[in-house]
Amino acid sequence: MNSDWDVIVVGAGPGGSSAAYGLAKAGLRVLLLEKEKIPRYKACGGGLTAKVRAALDFDFSPTIEDTIHQASVAFGPERTRIGATAWCVMRDKFDALLAARAASAGAELRDAQPVSRVSFENGSVQVESRSGAERAKFVIGADGVNGIVRRAAGFPAHQRMAAALEAEMDAPTAALDEWHGALHLDFGAIAWGYAWIFPKAEHLSVGIGDLFRIGGRADLRAALQRYVASEPSLHDAKTRFTRGHRVPLGGEFATYHVPRAVLVGDAAGLVDPFTAEGIYYAIRSGQIAAEEVGRAFARGDFDLVEYTRRINREINSDFRYAWALTQVFYRMPHLAYRIFARSAGTQSAVTDVAEGGLTYLQMLGRVAQSLVRSLVKR
Numbered sequence: 001m002n003s004d005w006d007v008i009v010v011g012a013g014p015g016g017s018s019a020a021y022g023l024a025k026a027g028l029r030v031l032l033l034e035k036e037k038i039p040r041y042k043a044c045g046g047g048l049t050a051k052v053r054a055a056l057d058f059d060f061s062p063t064i065e066d067t068i069h070q071a072s073v074a075f076g077p078e079r080t081r082i083g084a085t086a087w088c089v090m091r092d093k094f095d096a097l098l099a100a101r102a103a104s105a106g107a108e109l110r111d112a113q114p115v116s117r118v119s120f121e122n123g124s125v126q127v128e129s130r131s132g133a134e135r136a137k138f139v140i141g142a143d144g145v146n147g148i149v150r151r152a153a154g155f156p157a158h159q160r161m162a163a164a165l166e167a168e169m170d171a172p173t174a175a176l177d178e179w180h181g182a183l184h185l186d187f188g189a190i191a192w193g194y195a196w197i198f199p200k201a202e203h204l205s206v207g208i209g210d211l212f213r214i215g216g217r218a219d220l221r222a223a224l225q226r227y228v229a230s231e232p233s234l235h236d237a238k239t240r241f242t243r244g245h246r247v248p249l250g251g252e253f254a255t256y257h258v259p260r261a262v263l264v265g266d267a268a269g270l271v272d273p274f275t276a277e278g279i280y281y282a283i284r285s286g287q288i289a290a291e292e293v294g295r296a297f298a299r300g301d302f303d304l305v306e307y308t309r310r311i312n313r314e315i316n317s318d319f320r321y322a323w324a325l326t327q328v329f330y331r332m333p334h335l336a337y338r339i340f341a342r343s344a345g346t347q348s349a350v351t352d353v354a355e356g357g358l359t360y361l362q363m364l365g366r367v368a369q370s371l372v373r374s375l376v377k378r
Contacts, residue, residue, distance in 0.1 A: 005031045005136040007293060008127045009107075010115050010149050012038065015265030015282035015289075016142025017098035022290025024106035028297060031136065032107045033129055035114035035143070038099055042091035043166045043243035044279070045198040045205055047183060049086050051280045051356035055287070058101060063093040065200040069181045071351075075337040076188035076230075082347045085355060086183065088198050088205075115143070118152035125260050138293050138302070139261045142286065145246045147267040153258045158269045162193075162247040162276060165220040166207030167228070171237040178233050179204060187333045189227045190218060197231070206234065211247060211276045212330045220244065249273040250281070251323035253312045257304035262289050270315055274322040274329070274360070281315060288314070321360035345370025 009020045012034035020032040034040075047068070048060070068086035072079055103109040113129040118139060120126075125139040141149025145158065179199040189195035192213035198205040208227055210218045224242070228234045248269035256268050264270070265282030272281065292307040329336045340346050349366040352358040358366065 005029045005134060006297060007031070007138045007140060008033065008125065008134055008136040009140045009142055010118070010127065011035075011142035011144060011147065011265075011267070012099040012102070012109065012111065013042070013095055013142060013144070013265060013282060014098055014279050015267070015286040016140065017095070017102045018283045018286030019140050019142060019264055019289045019293075020102035020107040020109075020286075021098070021105050022287055023294060024102060026290070026294045027106075028294065030102075030107040031134055032099065032102055032109045033113045033115060033127070034099065034109070034111040036112065038109075038111040039092035039096040041243070042095060043164070043207075043245045044091045045166070045183075045196055045207060046089045046091055046094070046200070047086050047198055047277070047279075048089060048094075049277070049280060049355055052283060053087075054356060055280060055283050060087075060089070060094065060097060063089045063097050065089055066180060068183050068199075070183075072182050072184040073337070073340065074184065074186040074188065075334055076186065078188075078337065078341065080341040080347075081182070082351060084183070084351055088183065088200055090200060115148050118149050120153070120258075120260060137260065137297065140286075140289050140293065141261065141263040141267045142265055142282075143267055145248045145266045145269075147263075149261065150263055150267055153261045153263075155255075155258075155263065158248040159252065160249040160269070160273065162209060162211040162249055162271075163217055163220060163244065164207055164209035164211065164247055164276070165224050165242060165244045166205060167224060167242040168240040169204045169206050169228075169234065169237040170202075170240060171204050171234065175204065175233040175237060176202070186227070186231075187337055189230075190223050191333075192330050193218075195224075195227045195231075197233075203240070204234075204237065206237075209247065209276055211249070212273075212326050247271055247276050247278070249276065249323075250316055251319035253316055254308075256308045256311050259302040259304070262293065262304055262307050264289050268311070270311070272322055273319055274326045275354070280356075285311060285315070318359045318361060321364060325360060325364065343367075343370050 071084035184197035
């Protein structure tokens with residue numbers, strides 16, 4: 001063995017870096033391994049909500065590409081603009097900042113280190129990467145939907161899997177000006193999903209997700225081409241490159257720990273089952289992992305059951321209502337869009353849940369009240 005660690009974190013995305021940061025601040029010896037060279041591109045719209053800002057104890061403004069003040073919600077040519085607060089980032093810069101924060105807190109960061117093997121033996125965890133074999137008392141799997149930690153620890157495969165395709169596009173100045181300060185979501189672009197336009201400083205991130213379909217998948221490349229052709233602001237845009245990614249949707253109570261190991265973020269399938277947003281939940285699960293692994297280390301045991309309880313209680317309990325909303329909304333998206341467009345109360349409730357002011361359960365209650373008041377007035 002090259003060295004001993006208290007915790008090895010596999011994956012330096014938002015979840016892994018947040019876990020490493022919390023553990024290093026608590027004084028533990030932490031090794032943070034990232035398979036790619038940092039900074040690295042990550043296919044993601046890169047929208048950060050007020051929940052993300054509230055969860056972080058430092059300023060991420062150096063990574064902001066555009067500050068969002070409005071959301072354009074559409075069903076094809078039908079569009080509604082509402083007030084919204086968010087920030088658009090490129091994930092290479094944002095993730096690099098989080099990893100640097102973990103390193104500044106005392107974690108040892110090693111990038112370009114793909115992990116080839118994780119094994120649980122002799123009362124410890126052994127992790128093998130390009131730099132050699134390392135041993136720790138705990139391991140945190142933050143290595144994404146296809147992560148090796150999940151497989152090595154014997155967790156079952158994700159049950160609710162979505163797919164998305166994103167293009168980074170150079171666009172004319174007029175298009176950049178049109179979307180400056182506004183993100184766009186089109187629920188008429190594909191069945192059981194949506195298309196998006198997220199503005200960046202000098203280009204647009206344009207994507208489409210077949211997120212909630214039951215059964216076979218759509219041809220996302222063809223669907224994205226159709227969407228780009230149908231969106232007037234993108235007619236003269238040029239694609240730099242496209243990347244696809246799988247999206248593991250949350251909402252089912254599950255087990256996220258074994259002795260000496262926990263999963264966070266996409267590795268745990270902690271993605272909002274209505275919006276497919278995962279950055280906040282990666283950060284929050286990483287923070288919870290740091291707290292519970294730190295407590296287990298202090299106790300001198302390896303019982304991480306409280307981590308699973310907290311993830312199910314703090315995240316999946318509300319995701320169940322998001323999943324129920326998904327089953328209604330995406331079966332009749334045009335009707336759902338029209339209700340949204342005509343109801344200021346519904347718009348306010350949706351904005352509040354996106355920004356962290358309401359849970360999905362509270363949002364559903366407020367939407368129901370708004371619809372009842374509207375019917376009574378009519």
